[in-house]
Amino acid sequence: MPDPPARDEDLVRRYLSGDRAAFxxxxxxxxxxxxxxxxxMTGREEDARDATQDAFLTVLRKLSxxxxxxxxxxxxxxxxxxxxxDLLRKRQRAPLLERGEDDLPAxxxxxxxxxxxxxxxxxxxxxxxxxxxxxxxxxMILHDVHDLRQEEVAAIVGVPIGTVKSRLHRGRIALAxxxxxxxxxxxxxxxxxxxxxxxxxxxxxxxSRSGERADAAGPSEGTxxx
Amino acid sequence: MSHPEDLLADYVGGTLDERERAAVDAHLPGCxxxxxxxxxxxxxxxxxxxxxxxxxxxxxxxxxLAEAGRRFERRPGVAWGRFxxxxxxxxxxxxxxxVALNVGGEDxxxxxxxxxxxxxxxxxxxxxxxxxxxPGVTFGGLERQTDVNxxxxxxxxxxxxxxxxxxxxxDARGSQAAFATSAEDSKERTSLAKECVDRSGxxxxxxxxxxxxxxxxxxxxxxxxxxxxxxxxGQAPDHVVVFVVAKDxxxxxxxxxxxxxxx
Numbered sequence: 001m002p003d004p005p006a007r008d009e010d011l012v013r014r015y016l017s018g019d020r021a022a023f024x025x026x027x028x029x030x031x032x033x034x035x036x037x038x039x040x041m042t043g044r045e046e047d048a049r050d051a052t053q054d055a056f057l058t059v060l061r062k063l064s065x066x067x068x069x070x071x072x073x074x075x076x077x078x079x080x081x082x083x084x085x086d087l088l089r090k091r092q093r094a095p096l097l098e099r100g101e102d103d104l105p106a107x108x109x110x111x112x113x114x115x116x117x118x119x120x121x122x123x124x125x126x127x128x129x130x131x132x133x134x135x136x137x138x139x140m141i142l143h144d145v146h147d148l149r150q151e152e153v154a155a156i157v158g159v160p161i162g163t164v165k166s167r168l169h170r171g172r173i174a175l176a177x178x179x180x181x182x183x184x185x186x187x188x189x190x191x192x193x194x195x196x197x198x199x200x201x202x203x204x205x206x207x208s209r210s211g212e213r214a215d216a217a218g219p220s221e222g223t224x225x226x
Numbered sequence: 227m228s229h230p231e232d233l234l235a236d237y238v239g240g241t242l243d244e245r246e247r248a249a250v251d252a253h254l255p256g257c258x259x260x261x262x263x264x265x266x267x268x269x270x271x272x273x274x275x276x277x278x279x280x281x282x283x284x285x286x287x288x289x290x291l292a293e294a295g296r297r298f299e300r301r302p303g304v305a306w307g308r309f310x311x312x313x314x315x316x317x318x319x320x321x322x323x324x325v326a327l328n329v330g331g332e333d334x335x336x337x338x339x340x341x342x343x344x345x346x347x348x349x350x351x352x353x354x355x356x357x358x359x360x361p362g363v364t365f366g367g368l369e370r371q372t373d374v375n376x377x378x379x380x381x382x383x384x385x386x387x388x389x390x391x392x393x394x395x396x397d398a399r400g401s402q403a404a405f406a407t408s409a410e411d412s413k414e415r416t417s418l419a420k421e422c423v424d425r426s427g428x429x430x431x432x433x434x435x436x437x438x439x440x441x442x443x444x445x446x447x448x449x450x451x452x453x454x455x456x457x458x459x460g461q462a463p464d465h466v467v468v469f470v471v472a473k474d475x476x477x478x479x480x481x482x483x484x485x486x487x488x489x
Contacts (some may be wrong), residue, residue, distance in 0.1 A: 023294045027287050035282045049286050056290040060297065061378055125273045144274040162232065169235040169267055172274075177267035179273060 005029075008072035016064060023063075027056055030073070033146065034080050040141045041084035043130045047091065054083040070155060077148070077156040081138050088134060128178035136171030139164055144172075229253075229260055238267040273279060353487055363391050363436045363454070368416040371441040376450065378480060381443070381468050385484035388452045388466040392486050396462075415440070422453035422476040423469055432458040433467065440473070443480060447473040455484070462486075 006014070006022075008029070014022035031052065058079045066075065129137055134137035135157075142153045143164070150168075154161045230250050237240045237250045254261050376384070419438050423429065429451075437452035450470050456463035463486060470480040 020295070024291055027290060027294075031282050031287050035286060036279045039280065040277065045283065049283065049387040052282075052286050053290055056287060057293060060290065060294055105362060125277055140230075140270075140274060144271055145277050165235040167230060169231070169238070169263070172235075172238065172267035172270035173263055175273070179270070181266055181269045 009068050012063060012066055012068075012072060023060065026059075026072075030076055031056075034076065037077065037080050037141060037146060038084055040126065040129060040145060041081070041093075041134070041137060042087060043126055047084075051080065051083040051087050054087070055080040058083065074152060074155050077142065078158070079153075081142075081156060084138075085134060086175055124179065125175075128175055131178040132174045136167045136174060139167040140171040141173065143168055212222055229257065231457060234260065234267065238271055269379050287438045296478075304474060320470055354461050357458075363388070363395050365435050365437065367438075369437070371439055372447070373442075374458055375442040375445060376448075376470070377444055378482070381450065381470055381482040382484070384437075384439070384450065384452060385466045385468045388454075388468075389486045391485040392436075392454060392463065392466065419449045419451075422471050422473065425471075425476045429453065429469075430455055430467075432456050432463075434463065440458040443470045443472075446479060449473060455483075 006025070008026060011022040011026045011029075015026070034055055035048055035052045038055070039045065042048055042051060046094055046119070059076060062079075064144045066072070070078075129141075132140070138157060139153055142148045142156060143150060148156070150164050157164065159167075180187035230237075230246075230253055233246055233250050237247065242250065250260075254264065267346060279335045416438065419440060420435070423435075423438070430453075431451035433455045435451060435453055437450075439450040439452070440448075441450060442448060443450070448470050450468060452469050453469070454463035455465040455467050465486060468482045468484075469478060471477065474478050
């Protein structure tokens with residue numbers, strides 16, 4: 001395309017006013033970011049695929065009610081993170097239904113990353129990342145991997161910026177511990193220590209998702225579901 | 227100084243202002259806990275910065291774009307045809323024989339419901355299976371729900387409900403089920419609704435009508451057609467698809483699909 005790149009919000013408007021290619025342009029522009037966010041959040045290529053599709057389908061469904069109160073990318077990230085949460089939740093439930101009680105290991109190991117082209121270093125980091133509770137993981141990935149500003153992360157996740165800072169710090173410590181980087185410290189004396197790295201997402205202090213979770217629906221929904 | 231908890235994330239990120247940084251620098255040598263945390267956080271941050279983007283595997287967003295195309299087609303004033311739907315919904319796009327709607331149940335309730343036979347072209351013999359593949363859920367006539375306003379979630383719920391009913395009927399072999407039909411149903415209205423859904427061009431060759439609802443969709447008077455969809459050749463249906471068409475000009479308003487869980 002010879003034209004200068006259109007803003008996301010303009011592409012949204014163009015799609016809504018009948019330009020079919022505008023949505024494809026939006027997808028093409030953001031799919032890499034969405035997919036990689038999902039891959040880091042879920043640790044599995046298959047889950048990243050599903051979450052990417054779920055996120056874009058949600059965007060498609062809600063696009064007509066997107067009013068531009070938030071930047072499109074903020075909204076897209078929020079929808080993606082929520083798609084990952086939903087998928088991780090499903091994955092957590094599914095094995096319990098499909099297996100007999102006897103087969104259950106004492107502690108569910110994190111799913112192994114299955115993308116073939118990652119270096120062994122990033123595989124190790126990814127493995128460790130999966131042991132960090134989801135709310136902390138999301139903030140770390142958005143800020144430390146995707147280089148989003150804390151203000152934007154706060155808007156995406158739907159928490160105050162102080163909470164972002166705190167999750168960032170606690171999440172990093174949890175990640176370091178999951179990678180086996182133990183430093184001499186007095187964590188045992190700290191009742192508000194770093195989130196557990198024992199693979200129990202959501203168990204971290206202060207990580208009450210139900211109260212803090214960003215609204216998956218994004219823009220307002222009008223009609224009733226019978 | 228108490229532990230400067232709230233500054234440590236930005237300290238590690240290098241975004242503190244000079245005064246705050248100096249305060250943390252002054253605190254760290256005397257505090258084993260904060261020093262340890264900073265070292266760990268720095269190590270973690272360095273590890274995260276090593277993570278590189280991977281390319282998106284081929285085909286990930288294909289279904290999304292296909293769905294976008296389908297939705298686009300429902301816009302008023304946009305010319306569209308069956309071909310696009312066929313390409314999107316049925317892998318084998320050849321136009322094969324479309325057998326009559328599955329009106330077995332309807333015959334029982336509504337004696338004169340007209341059987342409609344649509345195009346037969348280039349048939350492969352597979353189409354004959356559509357009837358045989360019909361699930362134990364049969365069409366029970368037009369349901370009038372004109373005071374109900376569906377939205378996308380509602381349409382998806384209709385698809386899920388139908389898939390559930392098909393599974394249930396499959397479990398109780400031989401039994402026939404039908405969705406409730408309204409007493410106000412008339413065969414003229416039913417055939418009008420069917421024709422409208424058909425005219426919209428959305429039905430695939432192996433789609434079997436199992437439910438037809440007259441209602442509103444996001445404020446627009448609409449017919450909602452619920453179909454079971456299968457691979458043909460006598461095989462069991464594997465999806466439920468729902469098409470919502472505007473009552474006034476039969477243009478497509480929305481669609482939903484739901485996989486039927488296999489046995």
